[in-house]
Amino acid sequence: MISEQIGLDLLRTYVAVCRQGSLSRVAAQTGRTQSALSMQMRRLESLLERQLFQRTGRGVVPTAEGELLLGYATRILALGDEAVARLQQADISGGVRIGLAEEVATAALPAALGRLHRAYPDIRLDVVVDHSIALGRLWGEDGLDIMIGPTSAVVADALTSWNVELQWVCAPDYVLDQERPLDLVTFAAPCLWRRRMIDALAAAGREHRITLTSQSVTALQAAIENGLGVGLLPPEAVRAGSIRALKASASLPGPLTVQYGLYARDRRTPVVDAAIGVLLEGIPAPP
Structure with a gap:
């Protein structure tokens, strides 16, 4: 009990x-x-x-x-x-179009959407999970009411923003060979994370070769866990016991920081406001 x-x-x-x-x-x-x-x-x-x-x-x-x-x-x-x-809010109905960047649509945001669906069963959710560049394009075409993605992908002011620290990770038994190019597991192009990681390796003078690409975080986690190479993941995607974070070294850069934001149109319906309120519960509070 x-x-x-x-x-x-x-x-x-x-x-x-x-x-x-x-x-x-x-x-x-x-x-x-x-x-x-x-x-x-x-x-x-x-x-x-x-x-x-x-x-x-x-x-x-x-x-x-x-x-x-x-x-x-x-x-x-x-x-x-x-x-x-359910007890305090009036009945709200209608549709809302939400775009989530694949790389951060892990546990907290889907859970927030689940709460939104349960709290407002008459809301019609149209959720798109895609890579950041595709979401930025969709936002520019007025195809979304709300978007969560990197601030570099959108020319607009975010309602709130926060930093995501990307850690270099590998399997627990993976051995880095300084004499060979670094095996990389990464999102498929075009991808802002991919661009950042390759630029960081180039600045560190570290050769690399890409062994696997995917648009799925789950696929990247599985590839890393099974020793296919080194990748970048946010802390919430680093599964304890099966993935370990790597420390910065002379041939490996330190963690990379990417800023994300929650965006919404200036003219909003009660449905969109309700969705924003629930989504804000699933993202880190600003510093």
Whole structure:
């Protein structure tokens, strides 16, 4: 039986720490001290009598039991948000066209769309997941009401923006051979990430060869996990135990930072505003 001491606020903080991978980052976003958040997480571990986090040099990641709790906590919070939305919001109906960049449409954004669909069952969702350049073109043709993509792909002001740190990653047993070109696993062209990674390698004087291309994050993860080469992934796509982050070295650049934004048309319907409100819950808060 779940303890009465494990409230929604504690679960919400836990989910935020898991998603951000950093107590200090969550503390800065919420206006609380890092020591207070650390005490909350230790209290949660004590209540459950389980270790929920592993400390790393770059922050924290959930343990296997922590990932199990994360799934349940996310569902509990989603149900609570859904209940509040259904009770407090007037009936909203109509359509909304949403574009999501493939490289960031992982866990949080699809979960947000699921909450939107449950909270507003009369909204018709038309969701496009594609590479950033294609989305930018669709946005320019007025084919989307809302778009989440890199700021470099759109000539417009974003409602909010945030940085995504891309980590160089490989399989746990992958061995870098300094005498051979670096095997790369990357998105298919045209792709802003691909361009950035190749430019960074060229600046570092590191030769490379592309061993696999795909427009699917899942396919890139599988290729990296099976040792086909090195790739760039955001922290939430780095699966603990099957993918490891590489440290910067003389022949390998450090992590790359890409800025993303949430865009919406100036003239919006209540349906679009409702979609924006839910999507904002699934993206990192601005620094």
